[in-house]
Amino acid sequence: MTFKLSDELLEQIEQLVADRNNSGLLQILNELHYADIAEIINELNLDEATYLIKLLDSEKTSETLTELDEDVRERILKNLSAQEIADELLELDTDDAADIIAELSEERKKEVISHIEDKEHAKDIVELLRYDENSAGGLMAKELVKVNENWNVLTCVKEMRLQAEHVTRVHSIYVVDDNERLKGRLSLKDLLTTSTQTHIRDIYIPKVDYVSVTDKAEDVARVMSKYDLEAIPVVDESGRLVGRITIDDIVDVIREEAEKDYQLAAGITRDVEADDSVWKLTRARLPWLLIGMFGGLGAASIITGFQDALETYPILLSFVPLMQATAGNVGVQSSAIVVQGLANNSIKGEILGRLAKEFSLGLINGLAIAAIVLLISHFAFGTSYLVSSTIGLGLITVIVNAAVIGTFIPIFLDKRGIDPAVATGPFITTSNDVLGILIYFTIAKVILGF
Amino acid sequence: MTFKLSDELLEQIEQLVADRNNSGLLQILNELHYADIAEIINELNLDEATYLIKLLDSEKTSETLTELDEDVRERILKNLSAQEIADELLELDTDDAADIIAELSEERKKEVISHIEDKEHAKDIVELLRYDENSAGGLMAKELVKVNENWNVLTCVKEMRLQAEHVTRVHSIYVVDDNERLKGRLSLKDLLTTSTQTHIRDIYIPKVDYVSVTDKAEDVARVMSKYDLEAIPVVDESGRLVGRITIDDIVDVIREEAEKDYQLAAGITRDVEADDSVWKLTRARLPWLLIGMFGGLGAASIITGFQDALETYPILLSFVPLMQATAGNVGVQSSAIVVQGLANNSIKGEILGRLAKEFSLGLINGLAIAAIVLLISHFAFGTSYLVSSTIGLGLITVIVNAAVIGTFIPIFLDKRGIDPAVATGPFITTSNDVLGILIYFTIAKVILGF
Numbered sequence: 001m002t003f004k005l006s007d008e009l010l011e012q013i014e015q016l017v018a019d020r021n022n023s024g025l026l027q028i029l030n031e032l033h034y035a036d037i038a039e040i041i042n043e044l045n046l047d048e049a050t051y052l053i054k055l056l057d058s059e060k061t062s063e064t065l066t067e068l069d070e071d072v073r074e075r076i077l078k079n080l081s082a083q084e085i086a087d088e089l090l091e092l093d094t095d096d097a098a099d100i101i102a103e104l105s106e107e108r109k110k111e112v113i114s115h116i117e118d119k120e121h122a123k124d125i126v127e128l129l130r131y132d133e134n135s136a137g138g139l140m141a142k143e144l145v146k147v148n149e150n151w152n153v154l155t156c157v158k159e160m161r162l163q164a165e166h167v168t169r170v171h172s173i174y175v176v177d178d179n180e181r182l183k184g185r186l187s188l189k190d191l192l193t194t195s196t197q198t199h200i201r202d203i204y205i206p207k208v209d210y211v212s213v214t215d216k217a218e219d220v221a222r223v224m225s226k227y228d229l230e231a232i233p234v235v236d237e238s239g240r241l242v243g244r245i246t247i248d249d250i251v252d253v254i255r256e257e258a259e260k261d262y263q264l265a266a267g268i269t270r271d272v273e274a275d276d277s278v279w280k281l282t283r284a285r286l287p288w289l290l291i292g293m294f295g296g297l298g299a300a301s302i303i304t305g306f307q308d309a310l311e312t313y314p315i316l317l318s319f320v321p322l323m324q325a326t327a328g329n330v331g332v333q334s335s336a337i338v339v340q341g342l343a344n345n346s347i348k349g350e351i352l353g354r355l356a357k358e359f360s361l362g363l364i365n366g367l368a369i370a371a372i373v374l375l376i377s378h379f380a381f382g383t384s385y386l387v388s389s390t391i392g393l394g395l396i397t398v399i400v401n402a403a404v405i406g407t408f409i410p411i412f413l414d415k416r417g418i419d420p421a422v423a424t425g426p427f428i429t430t431s432n433d434v435l436g437i438l439i440y441f442t443i444a445k446v447i448l449g450f
Numbered sequence: 451m452t453f454k455l456s457d458e459l460l461e462q463i464e465q466l467v468a469d470r471n472n473s474g475l476l477q478i479l480n481e482l483h484y485a486d487i488a489e490i491i492n493e494l495n496l497d498e499a500t501y502l503i504k505l506l507d508s509e510k511t512s513e514t515l516t517e518l519d520e521d522v523r524e525r526i527l528k529n530l531s532a533q534e535i536a537d538e539l540l541e542l543d544t545d546d547a548a549d550i551i552a553e554l555s556e557e558r559k560k561e562v563i564s565h566i567e568d569k570e571h572a573k574d575i576v577e578l579l580r581y582d583e584n585s586a587g588g589l590m591a592k593e594l595v596k597v598n599e600n601w602n603v604l605t606c607v608k609e610m611r612l613q614a615e616h617v618t619r620v621h622s623i624y625v626v627d628d629n630e631r632l633k634g635r636l637s638l639k640d641l642l643t644t645s646t647q648t649h650i651r652d653i654y655i656p657k658v659d660y661v662s663v664t665d666k667a668e669d670v671a672r673v674m675s676k677y678d679l680e681a682i683p684v685v686d687e688s689g690r691l692v693g694r695i696t697i698d699d700i701v702d703v704i705r706e707e708a709e710k711d712y713q714l715a716a717g718i719t720r721d722v723e724a725d726d727s728v729w730k731l732t733r734a735r736l737p738w739l740l741i742g743m744f745g746g747l748g749a750a751s752i753i754t755g756f757q758d759a760l761e762t763y764p765i766l767l768s769f770v771p772l773m774q775a776t777a778g779n780v781g782v783q784s785s786a787i788v789v790q791g792l793a794n795n796s797i798k799g800e801i802l803g804r805l806a807k808e809f810s811l812g813l814i815n816g817l818a819i820a821a822i823v824l825l826i827s828h829f830a831f832g833t834s835y836l837v838s839s840t841i842g843l844g845l846i847t848v849i850v851n852a853a854v855i856g857t858f859i860p861i862f863l864d865k866r867g868i869d870p871a872v873a874t875g876p877f878i879t880t881s882n883d884v885l886g887i888l889i890y891f892t893i894a895k896v897i898l899g900f
Contacts, residue, residue, distance in 0.1 A: 321753070337718065369740070
């Protein structure tokens with residue numbers, strides 16, 4: 001049943017647009033979900049895309065806009081008048097409307113807002129624009145169902161019916177006091193089985209999960225997925241109910257968070273996708289490559305510094321790539337486990353305990369690898385006992401060191417309030433590369449005495 | 451409002467368990483969500499944990515069991531009789547019950563199932579155990595609300611009331627024919643505003659998203675998050691409605707999928723956490739380190755092969771770490787973007803087009819880095835023009851090669867039905883390391899003619 005965008009469908013639609021065959025287009029598009037229409041429009045050129053957007057009825061257009069790739073949406077919005085954009089926003093929930101409007105220039109923003117007919121809706125959108133997009137305030141919508149604790153059941157049901165018109169999925173009925181402060185929630189069953197004159201304050205459930213408007217998006221995601229919540233109310237500094245976050249927005253947060261960590265670990269600094277332009281991809285990738293380059297040049301100057309000594313033991317140089325690769329790999333493994341543990345809140349206890357654990361882990365891995373390398377280097381490369389000991393001891397030290405550093409740096413950054421994910425990937429690889437080579441040659445110097 | 455497990459709380463609970471102070475314990479635990487109780491129990495020793503589990507009322511126990519760490523749960527279940535486990539399963543939805551029972555030995559499984567009182571529930575659980583845990587069948591629950599298209603509204607409402615007792619959150623009412631085949635869904639509003647004698651077949655909505663029981667979990671996640679669904683029905687090969695998947699299970703799938711890709715990219719082969727034992731962590735990490743080790747030994751033999759020639763140009767060796775680090779970094783970047791694009795379904799079009807794009811990207815990055823390195827190597831290391839050209843040309847070739855390989859391998863694996871995520875991390879780093887060094891020396895041989 002899954003929609004799959006085929007080249008045939010795309011060609012058919014392009015042809016229909018070229019023929020200005022509106023009924024043919026609508027026949028196809030009306031059968032499709034707006035997320036599928038967005039997928040089609042992402043692949044069209046700007047004129048075709050704008051044509052389709054203007055052809056669709058307003059509700060479908062607005063939902064489609066929310067699903068488009070950001071750069072495609074940006075170009076289409078430039079092709080629409082402030083009035084046209086304002087009309088689309090009217091169809092959207094406040095959170096989606098705020099997300100779209102946030103992408104416009106300051107001037108255009110004001111213009112569009114002034115064209116929104118429903119002043120209440122406009123006010124809500126302006127309020128949402130105030131919040132950081134990575135906070136609970138940036139995720140929440142103003143649409144929700146709330147009742148006053150002092151109402152009776154009859155008033156409550158009447159008011160709820162009015163409010164529910166603006167809310168796609170109700171999920172929960174929240175109870176507030178006269179100052180709009182969140183007091184609890186109401187079970188639909190209790191509401192329906194109680195006499196109409198009963199006061200809400202006598203039947204509501206005072207226990208309700210909530211988040212604060214300034215909470216970070218990833219913390220909201222953690223709470224909602226831990227407690228399997230489909231919606232959570234948001235309160236401001238004085239405990240007033242100001243909005244509601246639904247699980248579909250959290251799914252996006254979880255996905256983006258995971259993708260960001262993964263990209264950082266792979267040495268990609270910006271949020272890019274495979275489809276982005278070569279230039280955008282270069283800007284995301286070059287910075288980490290430059291860090292790696294300076295690491296490589298650092299390693300070059302270390303090796304050059306030992307040049308004279310190395311003339312006596314040229315075989316030592318053959319094992320530099322081994323030291324470097326091992327140090328990099330161990331560092332990435334250790335840091336990835338710590339970064340993931342920090343993201344999951346599963347790292348507890350003392351930092352010393354963790355370092356001791358990584359130390360023993362490094363020692364076990366180091367001994368295993370050193371033993372194999374010793375055998376191979378001795379028999380395949382015919383290294384002397386002293387050189388073999390240098391390589392073996394070098395490997396063990398380099399591995400233990402990389403494991404400890406890979407653990408320490410993310411924990412340190414996290415304590416300083418810096419996203420520990422930046423410490424994975426090229427950063428940890430590069431520093432371990434250079435340090436690994438330095439350790440190796442220092443050990444060689446001590447053992448071989450040059 | 452978020453619960454935070456403190457050392458004080460833990461000590462207090464341990465003391466209360468030691469004192470066998472049940473009322474004190476229940477006073478604390480009754481205030482907590484089962485996910486929080488699970489967090490506490492994860493930190494206790496087996497005797498304390500079993501004591502708490504037996505103390506809680508059955509509903510809270512069963513929900514707590516679903517939230518425990520797998521290894522903690524395994525040990526606690528060993529401490530419970532088959533009858534005790536069966537009683538807990540009765541309280542759970544079929545999907546959660548099946549997940550727990552799946553962890554038992556074959557013999558114990560049978561014993562527990564035979565002790566489940568509700569035979570219908572037991573039958574449903576046995577059915578769910580048949581499916582692969584990473585498929586729609588492995589995710590779904592049997593609990594759902596379904597009505598027959600031939601019923602009238604009155605029968606329908608009566609039947610729904612009975613069914614809804616077993617369903618925590620209704621989400622959707624599904625419509626089936628006499629053969630249990632999924633026909634569509636019913637809007638609650640239509641149901642309530644139609645006369646009681648109307649037949650369901652005249653009012654249901656035939657358009658409904660669904661997945662097949664054999665669909666992969668990650669595909670279900672993609673569909674549900676693309677279409678913002680909170681629940682999706684599952685059908686078998688003949689289109690019969692057999693279960694339902696809710697969004698909370700999908701949130702876990704998305705998180706686990708992202709963590710798995712991230713761990714693979716970091717060179718960790720099994721699903722491990724920071725808290726796991728040193729031995730378990732070693733088994734997850736050593737395999738990739740061994741691959742890296744063989745790569746390093748391969749590089750060593752390449753360098754040794756060029757040893758004579760290198761006596762004339764020892765400076766070439768100083769730049770080996772630079773070649774290696776750059777090749778590894780570029781390869782990881784390219785493969786990460788492709789792997790993520792494949793996971794998101796955002797990679798379309800020809801493989802040749804992608805390779806051409808990576809080729810030009812590699813060329814741009816390569817030229818930029820080569821230019822900087824040329825300047826630095828000439829002035830800081832005093833390399834001759836020929837050696838400088840070797841280094842510069844080597845860097846460009848190595849970068850382009852790594853970019854192309856990093857793109858090609860994941861796409862190739864994906865076409866073969868192998869998870870492309872295995873191609874990221876140490877695998878791509880190691881192959882690019884070795885290849886990079888080989889390319890570098892080959893270019894040196896051509897230019898410098900040794």
